[in-house]
Amino acid sequence: MLLGKPTIRGTRRSVEFLLERLADGWTEQDLLDNYPRLTREALQAVFAYVHATMKDNLLLFPTNNLRQAS
Template identity: 35%
Template sequence: MTRHQRIEVNPNIMFGKPVIKGTRITVEQILRKLAAGKTSEQIVADHPRLTIDDIRAAEAFAADYLADEEIAFG
């Protein structure tokens, strides 16, 4: 997987889930908010420590993660 500068995976932070560096905000939380219809600007307003670039980094991380997944067709 590509290295993502803004994403951190540490077993001592949020049980090892990928987070935005320097926060306890997980990539999953960001993606769920986007899926629920929130804009990047609304997410940043809810979490002032985040930037628009952090939101983009979370999306890129998820895309790269999925690109590396093996898919079983059954």
Template identity: 50%
Template sequence: MQSRITIDPAICHGKPTIRGSRLLVTTILELLSGGATWDELLADYPGLEAEDIKASLDYAVQLAHFRSLPLAA
């Protein structure tokens, strides 16, 4: 995951991106949560690889384990 997700203060204000590009991890996650398929993402973003999508999901899992916040009812 670490080689696929990069954080660089000079790129997108230090937000996690795919391999130093300007494609934000949050963009990938939002598209997936909105119903986009892996195949659609791979077609829409030519430089994106399946391993990048998996790394984005793994990154989200790690963040979910980091801290729990109560959800509003």
């Protein structure tokens, strides 16, 4: 954990950091190219983690912070 945030094992990259990059328009390939310790399996684990937290209603969505897709 990085300051209490879930991270990718073997890296200092948090799930939040990776999701923020994706939200900013980065692709999975961009992440893999820029962070060599990341693997496709690690990114799959990020998506599984987010899915599990959403499914179990553990992830809250503050409506005032959501970006509009254009």
